Amino acid sequence: MLFNSQAFLLLFLPITVALYYLFSRSPRVRICLLICASLVFYGYWDIRFIPLLLGSVVFNWLFASLYRKRDQRRFVILGVALNLLVIGIFKYANFFAENLAFLVDGEFESWNIILPLGISFFTFQQISYLVDLHRGVAPIYPPSRYFLYVTFFPQLIAGPIVRHNEILGQFELDPCRDGAHERLSRGATLLLIGLTKKVVIADRLAEIATPLFDRAANGEILTFAESWLAAGAYSLQLYFDFSGYSDMAIGLALLFGFALPINFNAPYLATSIREFWRRWHMTLSRFLRDYVYVPLGGSRRGRMREAIALQITFLLGGLWHGAAWTFVLWGGLHGIAVVVNHLFARFPVHLPQAIAWLLTMTFVVFGWVLFRADSIATAHAITASMVALNGLSLEVFDQPHRWFVALALIPALVGPTSQRLAFDVLKSRPVWAPLIATCLWILYLRLGDDVYSEFIYFQF
Amino acid sequence: MMSTRSLSIFSSRHSWLSFFRLLAFSLITLFLGGYVFILVVDPYDSLPLSIPAARVPVDDQQRFFHPALARKPYFDSAIIGTSNIRLLEPRRLNEVLGGSFVNLGLDAASAYEQSRIFGVFARHHANARTVIFGIDFTWCAKQFFVKFIPPRSAGDFPTWMYDEDSYNDVLPYNGRVLRHAWRQFLHLIGVGSYQFGLDGYTVFTNPMDEYDIAKARRNIYKSEQPLEKAPVDPPVVVAPETIAALEFPAIELLSNMLDQLSDETVKVAFFVPYHYYFQPAPGSFEAVKWNECKRRIAETFKAHDNARMLDFMIHSSITTRDENYWDHKHYTVPVASQLVDLIAMGVLTDEENASFRRW
Numbered sequence: 001m002l003f004n005s006q007a008f009l010l011l012f013l014p015i016t017v018a019l020y021y022l023f024s025r026s027p028r029v030r031i032c033l034l035i036c037a038s039l040v041f042y043g044y045w046d047i048r049f050i051p052l053l054l055g056s057v058v059f060n061w062l063f064a065s066l067y068r069k070r071d072q073r074r075f076v077i078l079g080v081a082l083n084l085l086v087i088g089i090f091k092y093a094n095f096f097a098e099n100l101a102f103l104v105d106g107e108f109e110s111w112n113i114i115l116p117l118g119i120s121f122f123t124f125q126q127i128s129y130l131v132d133l134h135r136g137v138a139p140i141y142p143p144s145r146y147f148l149y150v151t152f153f154p155q156l157i158a159g160p161i162v163r164h165n166e167i168l169g170q171f172e173l174d175p176c177r178d179g180a181h182e183r184l185s186r187g188a189t190l191l192l193i194g195l196t197k198k199v200v201i202a203d204r205l206a207e208i209a210t211p212l213f214d215r216a217a218n219g220e221i222l223t224f225a226e227s228w229l230a231a232g233a234y235s236l237q238l239y240f241d242f243s244g245y246s247d248m249a250i251g252l253a254l255l256f257g258f259a260l261p262i263n264f265n266a267p268y269l270a271t272s273i274r275e276f277w278r279r280w281h282m283t284l285s286r287f288l289r290d291y292v293y294v295p296l297g298g299s300r301r302g303r304m305r306e307a308i309a310l311q312i313t314f315l316l317g318g319l320w321h322g323a324a325w326t327f328v329l330w331g332g333l334h335g336i337a338v339v340v341n342h343l344f345a346r347f348p349v350h351l352p353q354a355i356a357w358l359l360t361m362t363f364v365v366f367g368w369v370l371f372r373a374d375s376i377a378t379a380h381a382i383t384a385s386m387v388a389l390n391g392l393s394l395e396v397f398d399q400p401h402r403w404f405v406a407l408a409l410i411p412a413l414v415g416p417t418s419q420r421l422a423f424d425v426l427k428s429r430p431v432w433a434p435l436i437a438t439c440l441w442i443l444y445l446r447l448g449d450d451v452y453s454e455f456i457y458f459q460f
Numbered sequence: 461m462m463s464t465r466s467l468s469i470f471s472s473r474h475s476w477l478s479f480f481r482l483l484a485f486s487l488i489t490l491f492l493g494g495y496v497f498i499l500v501v502d503p504y505d506s507l508p509l510s511i512p513a514a515r516v517p518v519d520d521q522q523r524f525f526h527p528a529l530a531r532k533p534y535f536d537s538a539i540i541g542t543s544n545i546r547l548l549e550p551r552r553l554n555e556v557l558g559g560s561f562v563n564l565g566l567d568a569a570s571a572y573e574q575s576r577i578f579g580v581f582a583r584h585h586a587n588a589r590t591v592i593f594g595i596d597f598t599w600c601a602k603q604f605f606v607k608f609i610p611p612r613s614a615g616d617f618p619t620w621m622y623d624e625d626s627y628n629d630v631l632p633y634n635g636r637v638l639r640h641a642w643r644q645f646l647h648l649i650g651v652g653s654y655q656f657g658l659d660g661y662t663v664f665t666n667p668m669d670e671y672d673i674a675k676a677r678r679n680i681y682k683s684e685q686p687l688e689k690a691p692v693d694p695p696v697v698v699a700p701e702t703i704a705a706l707e708f709p710a711i712e713l714l715s716n717m718l719d720q721l722s723d724e725t726v727k728v729a730f731f732v733p734y735h736y737y738f739q740p741a742p743g744s745f746e747a748v749k750w751n752e753c754k755r756r757i758a759e760t761f762k763a764h765d766n767a768r769m770l771d772f773m774i775h776s777s778i779t780t781r782d783e784n785y786w787d788h789k790h791y792t793v794p795v796a797s798q799l800v801d802l803i804a805m806g807v808l809t810d811e812e813n814a815s816f817r818r819w
Contacts, residue, residue: 006633006634010491010633178473179473179476181473181476181477181479181480182473182476182479182480184480185476185479185480185483188483428472428475428476428478428479429479430478430479430482432479433479433480433482433483433486434482434483434486436483436486437483437486437487437490438486438490440487441487441490441491441494442635444491445494445633445634445635445638446634446635447634448632448633448634448635448636448637449634449635449636
């Protein structure tokens with residue numbers, strides 16, 4: 001079920017919220033209710049995904065319990081290995097087999113493996129829990145709480161990647177406690193902001209970016225202006241699509257009385273690549289830092305080791321996004337950029353902010369071309385046009401709404417961020433309430449015109 | 461992360477309670493009010509308990525408005541097809557063929573969609589006088605069930621409007637339905653006026669004084685200059701068993717449709733006049749395939765009483781004249797008028813004419 005679908009907004013969500021508050025006094029019932037709702041939400045796409053999700057949760061919890069009972073490290077190692085095996089089969093088996101076949105000059109016909117939605121998110125979430133258990137910073141949670149921690153529908157498909165200690169304690173809080181009306185109001189506002197980002201901005205940008213990338217994928221040479229339009233439109237589309245999803249997830253969680261970590265903080269204002277990664281998909285950056293970069297030595301073992309740790313972290317981060325060389329290369333390039341960024345940071349001379357921003361954004365936008373392109377060859381063709389290797393033509397064909405890219409730049413660069421809008425700008429002045437309701441209603445009607453599309457990050 | 465506890469510290473409990481109440485009230489009012497408005501106005505004239513009033517098509521989205529027209533008892537004849545038949549004017553057909561025609565053409569409709577609108581008409585007109593089937597190559601497609609919807613039509617095919625259960629017609633709640641309800645409301649109170657014909661006929665092309673032959677040629681040939689459709693030389697030789705193995709699954713659907721009409725109903729297969737440049741090159745495999753499809757369709761019609769097969773999809777003075785077309789498929793209004801006369805000639809007489817071929 002998509003957040004941006006009528007079935008979700010008019011049926012699933014109101015019914016779930018109403019029942020949740022109806023049984024708010026009974027933690028057991030309301031938690032069971034949320035688990036059931038989450039399974040319905042997940043199974044709505046494809047009922048076949050449910051056993052995998054259930055199996056993953058049960059096995060991880062069992063490994064965690066066995067580890068706590070017997071204090072044997074092998075249970076954690078086994079648990080992590082099993083998680084990696086599952087994600088390896090579902091997400092990377094075809095990729096590795098295809099490359100292996102290429103290396104040995106063999107032929108390979110892709111296996112028909114369906115990628116379960118959100119597998120990268122719920123698998124990594126559980127790995128982090130097992131590792132924290134081993135580090136001694138996580139307790140054994142009751143099975144129902146653990147179950148809800150993994151399956152809680154607002155964050156199940158595409159994050160934010162929530163840590164156990166950030167949310168499990170909140171499950172025990174009475175949703176009707178002080179501030180319930182404020183949480184419900186701000187949650188609805190965040191839901192509206194996220195929907196607007198997705199439906200009004202990202203989907204329109206997709207109408208510009210997709211045909212251009214498709215043309216490039218079909219071997220057409222884009223003009224200089226078209227290549228930049230494609231790259232710019234996609235950079236903004238990705239931001240509004242994913243940050244819109246995150247806003248909705250955070251807003252939905254707030255409707256149930258839970259606070260999720262924020263995932264975006266005006267990333268296109270970053271003046272360095274390091275800063276960009278502190279502002280973009282923040283919960284993934286945090287996960288990679290704590291569970292890959294730091295265990296690899298982090299910054300404690302010299303500059304060379306740090307550079308290697310960074311590079312590995314970003315390569316894995318790239319691979320996490322998808323089983324394709326474009327993602328690996330994209331991650332690798334960001335890894336190099338962060339290493340270079342670290343080196344430059346040690347020099348006493350700093351670039352003026354405007355130039356630093358321009359350099360950072362140019363790199364990021366070039367990176368998104370690789371991220372979006374269906375192959376390295378397509379990415380190469382588009383970037384060649386972007387650096388004027390195919391001339392400096394400013395002609396753009398069949399893109400009457402190209403101006404929308406410039407318009408979308410305003411909220412991306414000037415802001416305010418969603419968090420600021422929902423938590424600082426929004427006051428309890430009555431005038432806002434009908435306005436929010438009207439906007440939600442209009443968006444709901446628009447979604448009914450069959451304009452909804454899936455979120456980009458669902459594929460990861 | 462925003463702490464849940466901190467939220468309540470910064471704001472007064474009472475003001476947020478009022479805010480939330482107003483928000484909830486607004487949401488319920490808008491969502492419920494909008495839906496009730498749709499139910500009462502009944503934009504597509506399809507709901508069971510709406511206010512009785514004369515409703516009209518208030519938009520050119522035929523998939524939504526034609527089911528109600530297909531049910532109207534005052535029509536006894538119909539034209540079924542895609543945009544290729546939408547310019548055939550019912551009023552003129554009434555004059556030359558008699559009866560009372562309704563044009564039920566659906567833009568870019570698949571064979572399946574055409575069968576659904578036909579089904580509505582057939583169920584409500586057991587003794588139809590004449591039904592003209594505008595046959596184009598959707599009937600020769602392999603995947604006749606694929607519901608091809610052009611992007612501009614903004615919406616899937618509303619199958620729920622094509623059955624006889626009017627209670628399931630209350631389901632959709634979206635911007636399009638609300639917009640149509642609003643227009644219908646304006647019409648009902650006598651404020652709005654709409655140009656969409658009550659017999660399904662709407663001139664969807666630009667006015668003829670805006671006709672631009674250069675643009676038409678670009679649409680037809682993808683070139684400023686007319687191009688020749690060179691025959692394949694030597695013509696391909698296709699084995700009879702290859703021809704026999706060709707599959708046209710939609711023809712079975714067409715046969716089922718014809719079965720629903722009474723023997724007395726005049727059934728006309730009108731092979732639409734595509735521009736000759738869009739027709740397959742003579743001597744090509746495509747030409748053999750198209751011809752076989754036509755033959756089988758004609759055979760299907762011949763198996764029914766009162767059937768006429770008029771093939772305008774040939775090399776003729778109509779299909780070779782660029783000025784007759786807006787693009788490779790769509791002819792102009794004057795040509796549509798000429799076609800009505802030719803159809804009448806083909807149906808009412810045995811006269812031959814170079815513009816069509818009888819099967």
